[in-house]
Amino acid sequence: MPCGVGGEALGCKIVTAFSNNSQLGLPSVMANILLHDPNTGQLKIILEGNTLTGLRTAAASVVATKELHSGEKCRLAILGAGIQAKAHAFALNHAFKFKENEKAKKLVEELRAECLTDGTDFQVSSTAEQCVRDADVICTTTYASEPILHFEWIKPGVHINAVGAGVNHHSELDTRTYQNSVVVTDSMASASEELKGLANIGVPVYAEIGQIINKTVKIPKTHCTIFHSLGR
Numbered sequence: 001m002p003c004g005v006g007g008e009a010l011g012c013k014i015v016t017a018f019s020n021n022s023q024l025g026l027p028s029v030m031a032n033i034l035l036h037d038p039n040t041g042q043l044k045i046i047l048e049g050n051t052l053t054g055l056r057t058a059a060a061s062v063v064a065t066k067e068l069h070s071g072e073k074c075r076l077a078i079l080g081a082g083i084q085a086k087a088h089a090f091a092l093n094h095a096f097k098f099k100e101n102e103k104a105k106k107l108v109e110e111l112r113a114e115c116l117t118d119g120t121d122f123q124v125s126s127t128a129e130q131c132v133r134d135a136d137v138i139c140t141t142t143y144a145s146e147p148i149l150h151f152e153w154i155k156p157g158v159h160i161n162a163v164g165a166g167v168n169h170h171s172e173l174d175t176r177t178y179q180n181s182v183v184v185t186d187s188m189a190s191a192s193e194e195l196k197g198l199a200n201i202g203v204p205v206y207a208e209i210g211q212i213i214n215k216t217v218k219i220p221k222t223h224c225t226i227f228h229s230l231g232r
């Protein structure tokens with residue numbers, strides 16, 4: 001993932017995703033950032049990139065949630081219990097002060113210890129359905145290659161940040177959820193490849209989040225909104 005900012009910065013993030021790495025005690029996503037001198041191209045430093053990946057991805061979901069969901073934000077549901085789940089729990093909670101937050105057991109004690117001071121009530125859910133029922137905002141952060149979120153479980157007006165990528169690209173949500181939602185993404189160029197399966201079920205990718213932010217596109221009223229985070 002290359003990036004250049006005028007004469008100020010020039011860099012590239014190199015990232016891999018190996019979903020079975022947890023069996024080896026390794027993170028599944030591993031990133032490194034190469035920073036170059038923007039005037040000469042000389043390599044200056046190689047930085048660890050996992051921290052940035054957590055912060056950036058969750059920050060993008062915060063921005064999308066702000067832009068796409070105007071309703072109340074009392075209850076946050078997170079499917080998955082890895083790096084992104086934790087990053088999203090922290091970032092969304094920090095931005096919106098949810099009253100309740102449901103996510104997988106593994107993270108609960110740590111999050112309780114770190115977040116309970118602000119009054120958030122974290123709960124463990126034994127099923128995905130229990131986790132997302134009554135949620136105002138849902139984040140999916142897994143490698144699921146079959147849907148783990150079903151339309152009949154969610155309430156009208158919910159906003160979903162679909163972050164995870166399964167074997168067949170983005171596959172965490174069921175067909176009816178897509179068909180009853182407006183889908184916004186971070187990059188149309190990436191979506192034309194990674195989300196091309198949506199065309200088969202009659203679902204257009206409506207806009208890039210940047211178009212919503214700069215107000216060149218407006219979101220129509222719909223059952224729910226999906227921010228498809230592709231990470232580009």
Ligand SMILES: NC(=O)C1=CN([C@@H]2O[C@H](COP(=O)(O)OP(=O)(O)OC[C@H]3O[C@@H](n4cnc5c(N)ncnc54)[C@H](O)[C@@H]3O)[C@@H](O)[C@H]2O)C=CC1
Pocket residue numbers: 017022027028029053057080081082083084085141142143144145148162163164165166229230231232
């Ligand atoms: N959109 C973006 O910008 C980014 C997306 N990602 C994606 O987000 C996802 C999560 O990444 P990390 O949190 O770093 O990974 P992680 O390995 O730390 O956590 C993955 C979580 O998903 C769960 N999981 C795996 N397969 C599952 C399945 N079939 N059904 C239900 N749960 C399952 C695991 O138990 C674990 O809790 C990955 O798909 C990754 O590729 C990661 C970074 C950036």
Ligand SMILES: O=C(O)C1=NCCCC1
Pocket residue numbers: 015016017029031053165230231232
């Ligand atoms: O770092 C990112 O951005 C990633 N996007 C998609 C999957 C793995 C990492």
